[in-house]
Amino acid sequence: TVAVDPGNGAACKTTPEILRRLGCTVHTINAEFNGLFPNRLPEPSEEGLANLSALVQATGAAFGVAHDGDADRAIFVDEKGTFMDGNITFALLASYFAEKSAGGEIVTPVSTSGIVEAVGKEFGCDTAYTVVGSIYVARTMRQEIADGKNVIIGGEGNGGVIYPHHQFCRDGGMSAATMLGLSAVRKTPISELIAALPKFTMYQEKRKTAQAKEIVDHMREFFADCPVDDRDGIRITKGGAWALIRPSGTEPLVRVYTESRDAAEAKELLDTILSEISPYLG
Numbered sequence: 001t002v003a004v005d006p007g008n009g010a011a012c013k014t015t016p017e018i019l020r021r022l023g024c025t026v027h028t029i030n031a032e033f034n035g036l037f038p039n040r041l042p043e044p045s046e047e048g049l050a051n052l053s054a055l056v057q058a059t060g061a062a063f064g065v066a067h068d069g070d071a072d073r074a075i076f077v078d079e080k081g082t083f084m085d086g087n088i089t090f091a092l093l094a095s096y097f098a099e100k101s102a103g104g105e106i107v108t109p110v111s112t113s114g115i116v117e118a119v120g121k122e123f124g125c126d127t128a129y130t131v132v133g134s135i136y137v138a139r140t141m142r143q144e145i146a147d148g149k150n151v152i153i154g155g156e157g158n159g160g161v162i163y164p165h166h167q168f169c170r171d172g173g174m175s176a177a178t179m180l181g182l183s184a185v186r187k188t189p190i191s192e193l194i195a196a197l198p199k200f201t202m203y204q205e206k207r208k209t210a211q212a213k214e215i216v217d218h219m220r221e222f223f224a225d226c227p228v229d230d231r232d233g234i235r236i237t238k239g240g241a242w243a244l245i246r247p248s249g250t251e252p253l254v255r256v257y258t259e260s261r262d263a264a265e266a267k268e269l270l271d272t273i274l275s276e277i278s279p280y281l282g
Helices: 015-021 050-059 086-100 114-122 134-146 172-186 190-195 212-222 263-280
Strands: 002-005 026-028 063-067 074-077 105-109 126-130 151-155 161-163 167-170 201-208 234-238 241-247 253-260
Touching: 002 015, 002 050, 002 172, 015 026, 015 172, 050 063, 050 074, 063 172, 074 086, 074 172, 086 105, 086 114, 086 151, 086 161, 086 172, 086 190, 105 114, 105 134, 114 126, 126 134, 134 151, 134 161, 134 167, 161 172, 172 190, 201 263, 212 234, 212 241, 212 253, 212 263, 241 263, 253 263
Parallel strands: 002 026, 002 063, 105 126, 105 151
Antiparallel strands: 063 074, 151 161, 161 167, 201 253, 234 241, 241 253
16 A cells, blocks of 8 residues: 655656556545645645655555656655655665665765665665766766666655666656565565664755855865865765765855764764855855
8 A cells, every 4th residue: 555645746647557557555645637736835845745644644555655746756754654855765765776786886966865875885886976966867877887887776865766777867656666666575664674774964054155166165175184076066075974065056055965974973064164154154
């Protein structure tokens, strides 16, 4: 049994049918086409999926899946109705393919949680990083395959996942089918699969600024003794933590991500960065 919330968008007639054809009993909510999106915002959020969570609990579903308006992304809730972060979802789906193709490669942007790389390593898989954006993930996947790499999956931490043996673009319906496959193969509740994943804490902040380039230049100098990846903003590795300082391509602001297995370490790095960039804000 699976619960589906297409959000009155493109998946109204696709994801429920896909899952039925795979043998599921499907319960739906917001499954009528309506471009005004009267029941929740097109972007699935924890608050917006409260009714999906309730439906999962009421029906005893193995999980619930929701889509954005064009259904290229999928956001899940587990069998308890608990909202699943997109990075958690990507890690679970990546583990499904990594287990079947040990030694393969995962492709993802520099903003993705380290949980995905850690899961891949458990199965001997490498992770190739790209600039942020699904188009860059897809292009890198195609290039890596052309270079002879066994690319098993690509995606981002926002619910957008690309399956190279299917097509080189995000596909929310395929993610729903893959989560079903994972649930059937593992024969373990989704919440328990999540509990078994490596633990990471990520912080994300954004600040308005007209000096994004100056911020990146300053932080490169400030972290001169740390390994740096500057393919998209600046990604710093410091101890067991990493940080990404990335100017927005569409707005006058800068985004800051920090992450570590140690929450205190991630928070300390975040506070250091926010303090250092404060003169450039506003």
